[in-house]
Structures are given as structure tokens and as C-alpha cells.
């Protein structure tokens with residue numbers, strides 16, 4: 001079941017217990033919470049950029065050509081699929097604590113250490129970038145913050161910044177959200193594989209990313225991310241379709 005349907009289901013459930021006509025939630029894709037999340041994240045991204053610049057960890061040094069070529073192709077494919085989208089912005093870092101992540105603002109961060117450590121090839125880098133691009137295009141961050149807002153007792157009016165803090169500190173909240181966040185990861189994997197296929201990368205070559213993630217995965221409790229072996233299994237299911245998409249529609 002997609003995140004949007006889960007969110008809609010929660011709206012119905014929660015909505016039945018509050019006064020008629022009262023607005024409780026911004027549903028995913030609603031420009032209200034979407035804009036608020038982007039504005040909040042914009043400040044966070046600027047702070048992060050300053051930190052990286054001060055630490056001299058901003059920009060690429062080893063894999064520049066490969067990363068930029070993969071990003072340009074993925075970005076081009078994304079624009080073709082979603083002409084109305086805001087642009088994506090690639091931020092390459094040399095911060096060893098960063099792997100890859102995306103902000104609702106469209107910034108996609110990836111570190112050269114992540115690429116070197118896993119010895120990622122260009123199709124595998126393309127899948128990592130396409131996965132992050134799909135988190136942005138599917139508005140996953142606004143969706144999950146909508147659910148955080150829904151799980152917050154209605155009488156506790158809390159600012160968005162406090163809801164973000166809850167995600168770091170409130171374990172019960174994270175346990176409630178975990179299945180949905182894991183589903184978002186699978187969704188980004190599956191649609192990312194297709195997006196990178198449209199960008200011209202053969203799915204069979206992209207999928208080495210999961211094998212490499214599995215080989216370096218630290219075992220233990222991962223609440224919000226599925227294990228690499230489960231990610232691989234899910235993606236295997238749509239690989240034939242992604243292969244056909246690559247053969248028929250992939251950019252050259």
C-alpha cells in the first residue's frame with residue numbers, strides 16, 4: 001500500500017474522532033505543509049552548507065566527472081517525467097559521516113567517501129542519486145511530517161521545528177512511523193531503479209548498489225531503513241519492467 005493511501009486512511013480514522021469541519025491535517029502534497037517543510041529545510045540546508053564549507057568538505061575531488069554525469073542524466077530523466085518539478089541541486093561533499101540524503105528543497109547530498117568506500121560504479125551512483133531524487137519528487141518528507149503531525153495529540157499545537165525534534169527524540173513516535181518510513185525507502189528504490197533506467201542505466205548494472213550496501217551493512221536494529229537484502233528482494237520484482245523501460249525509453 002502506498003504512503004499516500006496510508007496517510008488518507010489515517011485522515012479518515014483520526015477525522016472521525018474530531019469535530020466536524022475542523023482541519024486537522026495537511027494531506028501529502030498539500031502545499032501548506034509542503035511549503036512549511038521546504039522553508040524549514042531550506043534553513044537547515046544553508047546551515048549544513050556553511051558547516052561543510054568551514055570544514056573544507058564541500059565539493060568533489062576524486063569522482064567529479066562520474067558523479068556529475070550520473071546526476072545530469074538522472075536530472076534530465078526526472079524533468080522529462082515531471083515537467084512541473086522544482087529543479088534538483090547536487091551537493092557533493094567529502095564529509096565521511098555523510099552517505100547520501102535528500103532534502104525536500106531538492107538538494108541531493110552525496111559524499112565521495114561513500115562512493116570510494118563502496119567502490120560504486122556510475123550505474124550504482126545513478127541509482128543512489130535517483131533514489132534520493134524520488135524521495136523529493138514523491139514529497140516523502142512532507143508526507144512523513146504530515147503523519148508526525150497526525151500522531152501528535154491535537155491539543156498540543158507544536159511548531160514544525162518541534163515535530164522534527166520529536167523524530168530525533170521520541171522513540172514511540174519512531175516505532176509508529178517506522179513501517180511507513182521503510183515503505184518510503186522501498187518506494188524510492190523501485191521508482192529510483194526506473195528513473196535511472198530512463199536516464200540510460202541498465203537495471204542489472206545499477207543493482208550492484210544493494211549487494212555492496214549489504215556487504216557493508218552493520219547488523220542490528222534499523223528502525224527507519226529496511227535491510228539491504230529486503231531492498232534487493234523488492235527491487236528484483238520490478239527489474240523486468242525496469243529493464244524493458246531502459247531498452248525502450250532510456251536516454252542515450
Ligand SMILES: [Zn+2]
Pocket residue numbers: 131132135185188
Ligand atoms: Zn532513502
